[in-house]
Amino acid sequence: MSVYQVAAKILDKLQRKEGALKTLVYDSKYKNIRQLYALLCETVRYSAVLEEIIQSSSFLKGDVKMTRNLAKVVVYDLLFGKGVQCGGRLKAVVIAHRTRLRAELARMKVKKNVSSNKDLVTSLGGPSAGSAMPRYVRVNTLKTSTNEIITYFKRQDYTYLGKARRIEELSELGQKKGKKFLQDLHVPDLLAFPPDTDFHKDALYLAGHLILQDKASCLPALLLSPPVGSFVIDACAAPGNKTSHIAAILQNKGRVFAFDLDTKRVSTMSTLLLRAGVTCQELANQDFLTVRLDDPKYQKVSHILVDPSCSGSGMPDLMRVHTDASSGPEQEKRLQALSGFQCRAVSHALSFPSVQRVVYSTCSIHQQENEDVVMKSLEQNPDFRLVNALPSWPLRGLNTFPESSYCLRASLSDTFTNGFFIAVFERKSNQNESSTQTTVEKNCHSAAQTKDDLKVSQAGDERQNGPVVVDSGNCIKKKTRKRKKKRKTELQ
Numbered sequence: 001m002s003v004y005q006v007a008a009k010i011l012d013k014l015q016r017k018e019g020a021l022k023t024l025v026y027d028s029k030y031k032n033i034r035q036l037y038a039l040l041c042e043t044v045r046y047s048a049v050l051e052e053i054i055q056s057s058s059f060l061k062g063d064v065k066m067t068r069n070l071a072k073v074v075v076y077d078l079l080f081g082k083g084v085q086c087g088g089r090l091k092a093v094v095i096a097h098r099t100r101l102r103a104e105l106a107r108m109k110v111k112k113n114v115s116s117n118k119d120l121v122t123s124l125g126g127p128s129a130g131s132a133m134p135r136y137v138r139v140n141t142l143k144t145s146t147n148e149i150i151t152y153f154k155r156q157d158y159t160y161l162g163k164a165r166r167i168e169e170l171s172e173l174g175q176k177k178g179k180k181f182l183q184d185l186h187v188p189d190l191l192a193f194p195p196d197t198d199f200h201k202d203a204l205y206l207a208g209h210l211i212l213q214d215k216a217s218c219l220p221a222l223l224l225s226p227p228v229g230s231f232v233i234d235a236c237a238a239p240g241n242k243t244s245h246i247a248a249i250l251q252n253k254g255r256v257f258a259f260d261l262d263t264k265r266v267s268t269m270s271t272l273l274l275r276a277g278v279t280c281q282e283l284a285n286q287d288f289l290t291v292r293l294d295d296p297k298y299q300k301v302s303h304i305l306v307d308p309s310c311s312g313s314g315m316p317d318l319m320r321v322h323t324d325a326s327s328g329p330e331q332e333k334r335l336q337a338l339s340g341f342q343c344r345a346v347s348h349a350l351s352f353p354s355v356q357r358v359v360y361s362t363c364s365i366h367q368q369e370n371e372d373v374v375m376k377s378l379e380q381n382p383d384f385r386l387v388n389a390l391p392s393w394p395l396r397g398l399n400t401f402p403e404s405s406y407c408l409r410a411s412l413s414d415t416f417t418n419g420f421f422i423a424v425f426e427r428k429s430n431q432n433e434s435s436t437q438t439t440v441e442k443n444c445h446s447a448a449q450t451k452d453d454l455k456v457s458q459a460g461d462e463r464q465n466g467p468v469v470v471d472s473g474n475c476i477k478k479k480t481r482k483r484k485k486k487r488k489t490e491l492q
Ligand SMILES: C[S@@+](CC[C@H](N)C(=O)[O-])C[C@H]1O[C@@H](n2cnc3c(N)ncnc32)[C@H](O)[C@@H]1O
Pocket: 217, 235, 236, 237, 238, 239, 240, 241, 242, 243, 259, 260, 261, 262, 265, 286, 287, 288, 289, 307, 308, 309, 310
């Protein structure tokens, strides 16, 4: 099968919401997943432009027999990519229509008064340079330090712009020419690079020193903030990005019990955690809802992360492909089913005997999976209250119940991240609350005062030396086979 046929099938599945783009790419078993992934990302980015060109050129009318998604990927490569990369009938058909398709593209640019392809995407509501998401890189503090990594990139001719002071600086990275990067203002060990920066072949990424993780997805572990040495459950853990973040916060001391229902994903998680140098984990291919509350193993668990399966509607690939498919009774039924499971998972987490703090997160934009789940969980678990999660964060939960603003939301346009939602629950009778805060603050200070930090501040970058920020007790800075495994890890 050609790359176009495989890509078209993946777009079909994406529209039917059968999985996230990356997962579908891995599962395709296509020999060159990198090429396939790049083609799909770009086709999705140009989706609106391609739709309009295919429509106005009447490409799919007459004798051309192919699905709309096959047309999209092949027309993408003809007009914006490397040229059609296959032979046979598919190529012959596209070449026969080449002149008309190119003419439609030129006409569209005149109509929209733009000269570049990039501006054309923006004019049709695609991601603009201003709102493009930076490439976020989390420094794996189990293997290195942020300052070692800053030095590493400076040696590779990147210009270090210091620590961002305003959230908008992150999106402005895409507008600046050259190799530049910033330290994030909310997540201590997170760096932000221009959107198209590719680290998949970087030696430190391959060695597990760098984790390619969206900023919003770094917040749950940070807001959970388990003290070093504590016992933690990651309820729906695979592929394990948040598990490795939790292990880094624990400094590999204590225990992380990581559960996941999906066998393949547990095996990927095992590989990734090994690469990240995590040693405090105990993985289980098990339904979290069946984990016994009276099992002696979990009696000391004080912190739980619940990051369950969700609609994934906050992920840009899904947002751009699902223009029509995201409403109607089918969608509502699916959201209710997800929401039911999410409520059960949160309530189960809140029932562990020693649990003090539970963080609930989704990459969904739907109220049913977010605020509604939190409201029901609070009603069903009166011993818990919400913590005001990162009060300085600009985007809050929808105003649907009294403390909904204690939840946080994230989006591409407001926070320059994927769409995300987080709520932090805390036990009301938490006698240890102040000691938890102390531990968190202590962690922050020690993180801010490593030898490397001192070296960097002495180097004179004053933007590096912001104050220690403690938000409601949550420190937000200073605070099968080899080949298969390789394929899995390549796109993480
Ligand atoms: C959003 S993903 C988790 C991502 C992960 N936390 C990370 O950061 O890498 C949701 C995961 O929940 C798992 N899952 C779904 N139902 C589950 C259940 N009942 N028990 C445990 N895991 C479950 C899915 O297999 C999937 O891997």
